[in-house]
Amino acid sequence: MPRRLPRARRLLTLAALLGLSLGAAPATQAAPADEGTALPIAYHCDLAVDALHERVFISDYNTGSVLVADYQGRIVRTIRDLPGVCDLELSADSRTLYAPLALDDAISVIDTGTGRQRARHATGAGTAPFHAALSGRTLFFGYGEQWEASIGSLTVGTSAPKVRLGLIPEGDFSGAPLLATSPAAPGTLVAGDQNTSPSTLSVYDVSGTSPVLRTTVRDPGGASSFSDLTMTPDGETLLTASGAPYHHPSFRLPDLTEGHTYASTSYPNAVAVSSRGDVAAGVNSIEPDPDVYLYRAGADSPYRTVSLAPATGYDAGHLRPRGLAWAPDGTRLFAISGHSDEEHLRLVVIPSAHRSTVD
Template sequence: MRRRRPHARLLLTLTALLGLSLGTAPTATAATTTPEDRGTALPIAYHCDLAVDQLHQRVFISDYNTGTVLVADYQGRLIGTVKNLPGVCDLELSADSRTIYAPLALGDAISVIDTGTAKERARHSTGAGTVPFHVALSGQTLFFGYGEDWEASIGSLTLNTTPPRVRLGLVPEGDFNGAPLMVTSPAVPGRLVAGDQRTSPGSIGVYDVSGTGLVERTWVREPGGSSAFNDLALSPDGKTLLTASGGVYHHPSFRLPDMKEGHTYPSTTYPTAVAASSRGDIAAGVDSTEPEPDIFLYRLGASSPYRTVTLAPATGYNNGGLRPRGIAWSPDGTRLFAISEHNDEDHLRLVVVPSAHKPASG
């Protein structure tokens, strides 16, 4: 059934500005870290996503504007660039860490990048005018969010056929305003979660994956009071969805597949990013406008952070901080990578937070 399209609103809604609770700031008992090294200056002013490859110990950073993917090592040093990727956005790592799948919004294609050589291995067309932005991998099927405005939908690309088969229109147009964010988990291979990144209040759809198709299980408008979603992540067991939304000043979680609201991770203004490690650590990132932490690190289900991270000393009000979707754990869960921006600079920075994991007994 086609849903009635809601009116598009600004990302920061009037409701958020006037009435939403600021929440309770995390307690000051957590260890706070301000990296002495402000990180590596990147030759870009914008980024869309980052992925961390444990096999080769590399970090991949996509830039939509320049159509490039930067490659850095685990120390944050730039070691390469993948070029000619028009409109590159998401970076989805394969289960064996040997391949990255990257949608090309300005190329109507999915790029297949070899993580070992840092070169494009193949490129698969998704169809003229599809404009793919976001991807999520489930087994041998790559799902991609594509399209613009209320003509957006979800498609799929089968990776175990030659050539890969493309399917479009797996959800009705009008469900999402623009290509939706999507997440999957190998722990629950038959499930895909998609969220609206452009409309407030935000919407979340939970789907069963059947072959290359989608069967809707749950559809929720404005879960937990959220506006448009800046980021989504799944817990290690794939049973909990974690969200970052600028409309609520904390990071809520939701039980899957019914989207019942669960544990809340306190943070501060304008959450921009969230990431869960394989060890059960949660990184909750915000767009800090004052000299205060940009990232809060929690054990799964904890009420207080065990550590906070300030990406750089503030030199003035609204000096910048964490980029949207700007944090990622290494697959082994021991270190955290962050993309920071500052108003006094015309480039982004890659910051490495080593030893970010806290043992459960600690």
């Protein structure tokens, strides 16, 4: 086993991996997006879209803050004092935001209307919770570093929230795993390895008191180092993005047999699916190649492609890893773009993303 780095350096190394630019993609024609809104951050980890207040939440690991934007992309608030914030999970009613804090060994519970923290639940010294997914009244979180990582849980919406650790054996994943759930499949939790090539996907039955492993697949579809995971609205399919292969594969649940493949190019780094089932497949491209491919569910060809470099020639940069999120009604797609050597990222709003016509 390799020599362990100091904890802070290991976490920053993982954060850097999430924002790594990997290369180029072949040129095609794409509809340009606008220039977007400059963000006062150089790195983001996740974004979540709140339908109740029409807000977009963007986590910034480096500054320990969450930016709050409206549906037009304008920054309206900054939530601070969230050291090591990464994943953002919204409650079903969009009234509560859950945020793991890797540098504070805690889960923050935030009121989406006021932006104020309601509670902060300690997860234990050295746990470093990083990724999260909500299933019913349980928030599962991937925590730990290197081969000491595992999955924990926090009961939510109760008078006495309870944290549990070690729900899967240490060593199953080489770092805090990416997690995915769907309200349509409350008993299913998917975990993916973000740090190894080839990677591993595992499906757990979480309907009982402890997760039960249902399926695990090494090298699913030739995947290396998952960047993003999401489940379709019906909870029956998992969509993935990883540095390779150079397309966006899907896998049927719970057996992880390969399903439909959404063609894109090198290097896939984000995927999001709308409530209508439309798929946004994002890649780390070089302008003027498309950054985002939009598909109807199960379609062989995209109904639209989008470049994050506008027609004016402004270099908006690459789509960032895990940099896509749909508005819950499927009418807008939000994207985070920027370059690894720039001081500021940008929030780009892609309106009418569900339509079959190009702007």
